Amino acid sequence: xxxxxRKHIRKHLLxxxxxxVLSVLTLSLSAAPATAPAWTLKDASGQEVGLSDYQGxxxxxxxxxxxxxxxxxxxxxxxxxxxxxxxxxxEVLGISWWEDEGALPQxxxxxxxxxxxxxxxxxxxxxxxxxxxxxTTIFINKEGLVVWMTNGSDPDDPKLEEVxxxxxxx
Numbered sequence: 001x002x003x004x005x006r007k008h009i010r011k012h013l014l015x016x017x018x019x020x021v022l023s024v025l026t027l028s029l030s031a032a033p034a035t036a037p038a039w040t041l042k043d044a045s046g047q048e049v050g051l052s053d054y055q056g057x058x059x060x061x062x063x064x065x066x067x068x069x070x071x072x073x074x075x076x077x078x079x080x081x082x083x084x085x086x087x088x089x090x091e092v093l094g095i096s097w098w099e100d101e102g103a104l105p106q107x108x109x110x111x112x113x114x115x116x117x118x119x120x121x122x123x124x125x126x127x128x129x130x131x132x133x134x135x136t137t138i139f140i141n142k143e144g145l146v147v148w149m150t151n152g153s154d155p156d157d158p159k160l161e162e163v164x165x166x167x168x169x170x
Contacts, residue, residue: 033145036138037128041095041119044106049093049119051144058167060092061138063126064118065099066108068134070153077155078137079114081164088168089142094118097126098134141167 036059040050051059062078064071082092096105096118105118129138129146137160139148148163 033141033147036140036144036146037125039125039128041122041125043117043119044104049117054091054093054140055144056142057089057091058142058164059140060090060164061129061140062092062094062116062118063097063122063129063131063134063136063138064094064105065096065134066103066105067100071135072112074135074137074153074155075109075112075114077157077160079116080155081160082116085164085168090164090168092116095122095125096120097122097131139163139167 036051038051040048043049060078060081062071062074064075078092081090094105094109094116096103099105099120105120109116109118126136129136129149131138133151135151135153137150137152138146141147147167148159150157150159152159
């Protein structure tokens with residue numbers, strides 16, 4: 001009898017958990033875009049860069065770390081988007097965070113052959129955006145609204161370009 005009762009409880013707990021997860025996913029997918037929080041960080045040379053520098057431009061923020069293999073996997077796709085849509089106003093910007101002591105993220109990108117800039121010591125900004133892990137890539141439209149956030153690492157994911165084209169009005 002106790003075994004049957006435990007099985008029944010587990011079944012209903014699992015069903016309830018699935019229901020809660022689906023509800024949360026539905027809410028997050030249907031929620032209106034939120035305004036991107038403002039921030040200021042420094043690049044590798046110490047120059048201050050802020051979200052306001054990209055006002056009126058579609059922007060991809062790539063939260064990453066130099067030690068992250070999934071970030072390394074995604075970066076060729078971000079570089080392709082940067083090259084293909086830069087003339088249309090798209091900006092791709094890395095924000096390095098959760099780094100090891102002495103890391104040189106801009107040098108890492110350059111050594112990999114990538115041209116997009118990365119900012120350093122981005123832990124506080126990652127926190128502002130609710131970033132929980134690497135990579136996290138956030139798409140901000142011309143109006144300064146976060147329109148998509150992904151933790152994917154597939155550089156060939158068609159959704160990446162689909163979102164960019166939507167931000168550009170194509």
